[in-house]
Amino acid sequence: MNNNDRVIIFDTTLRDGEQSPGASMTREEKLRIAKALERLRVDVIEAGFAIASPGDFEAVKAIADSIKDSTVCSLARAVEADIERAAEALKGANSGRIHTFIATSPIHMQYKLRMQPDQVVEQAVRAVRHARNLCADVEFSCEDAGRSEIDFLCRIIEAAIDAGARTINIPDTVGYAIPHQYAETIRQLLQRVPNADKAVFSVHCHNDLGLAVANSLAAVAVGARQVECTINGLGERAGNAALEEIVMAIKTRADILGVHTRIDTPHILATSRMVSGITGFPVQPNKAIVGANAFAHESGIHQDGVLKHRETYEIMSAQSVGWHTNKLSLGKLSGRNAFRTRLEELGIQLPGEAELNAAFARFKVLADKKHEIFDEDLQAIVSDSLGEEAPEHFRLAHLEVVSRTGEVPHARLVLSIGGVERDASAEGSGPVDATFKAIESLAASAANLQLYSVNAITQGTDSQGEVTVRLEKAGRIVNGNGADTDIVVASAKAYLNALNLMQAGVRKAHPQVADV
Ligand code: KIV
Ligand code: ZN
DSSP states (O other): OOGGGBOEEEEOTTTTGGGSTTOOOOHHHHHHHHHHHHHTTOSEEEEEOTTSOHHHHHHHHHHHHHOOSSEEEEEEESSHHHHHHHHHHTTTOSSEEEEEEEEOSHHIIIIIIOOOHHHHHHHHHHHHHHHHHHOSOEEEEEETGGGSOHHHHHHHHHHHHHHTOSEEEEEETTSOOOHHHHHHHHHHHHHHSTTGGGSEEEEEEBOTTSOHHHHHHHHHHTTOOEEEEBGGGOOSTTOBOBHHHHHHHHHHTHHHHOOBOOOOGGGHHHHHHHHHHHHTOOOOTTOTTTSTTTTOOOSHHHHHHHHHOGGGTOSSOGGGGTOOSSOEEEOTTOOHHHHHHHHHHTTOOOSSHHHHHHHHHHHHHHHHHOSOEEHHHHHHHHHHHHSOOOOOSEEEEEEEEEOOTTSOOEEEEEEEETTEEEEEEEEOSSHHHHHHHHHHHHHOOOOEEEEEEEEESSSSTTOOEEEEEEEEETTEEEEEEEEESSHHHHHHHHHHHHHHHHHTTOOOOOOOOOOO
């Protein structure tokens, strides 16, 4: 395969993914995800929308300063102020890219931009030139290209390439395209734009009709060589094309598509779990590649076939995307060195000895409760240790829950609040509801509970439950996480973690800015 056969993977989990309602992330969380994307060998990481808020600027800057092996990109509307802010945030990058966009569909130009097509072309050219003066790598997107006229697309793309854009993105912004029709648009653009050979053509598909991956692959089949996608398909509304599905389709069907990516696929699952844990968006069990059932065979005929010859029912191996088939990892008697070595084998790097010690202490507590510790348990322990740092203003000192058939569940607990112990009790519709009510009666946060999700980390009834609690107050959103073999305790920990983040003023900026 030559270079023309390589598809550039452009991940926009931290920008378009963050535009999922409720998925906003802190700077530290974004940095952790960016490092995981670098390890996955993503070519381009769209780190955010630098002008959207000071928090977004800081996140793009922190990622640009620390990522070495992937290009770091910031989004910018086709206006000078946005482009300059993006360039400023990307100053420290080894390899930086400015991604500037303007809408090109009749409906967007008339009602949103209130501009004539000629003015849109002029503004696009000015923006690309300005970006090229500040950064060698410039991408131009025709927003709502999926509903734009092909003649106008040809005109604006030719002008953008002449002005210095080296990547041209054709987004299906509203998820309206159908695979063969979208592929035909890309094919015509590659053929009709006179200077098309001077740019890489990119696709960016939304999933409103459930076709984002199919549309992206149809475009790759006719010559698109960059795909914009997100981990777990996170993104605006119904989301974007899922990175894991794009990458594994390209890998598994190289016979049909004839292209490849540089993604290190065994890191896919860990990255998916990290994104799910940080955003609080659970992965559905039947989700392709990363869902809990993606490699589970239920029917006897299938199980028998797989045992005789794996490929009878499996088109790719579970290991190739990071499933270790519940590999027994460590036990109660394992020491610190074995713990560290296993983490290294899982590709997990802890920043220092303090984090290793904290994670090892959690491992010992868990090993006392649970005989078998699996890789998934270790990943949860490490996520907890690297979780958003906030002083433990609220700490669970004691919890008792009574839940009997025919009786109203009841929780009694003791919280340490700023070092002072206080107790409370409450009734609720279930044990978790009673626990949250008891916590609220002491904390009086008046925050709105936006999301409560529980996930079993491994199989079996002794599995740890991983809980995410999303709280909102006056527009500020935080995600708290907690893991424990007792899901009521895990829930209380997650709720308290969210309260501590609120108390510490941890901000999750949401990158919504008005249109040009
Ligand atoms: O969906 C879209 O059009 C976008 C652009 C800003 C690339 O996200
Ligand atoms: Zn988008």
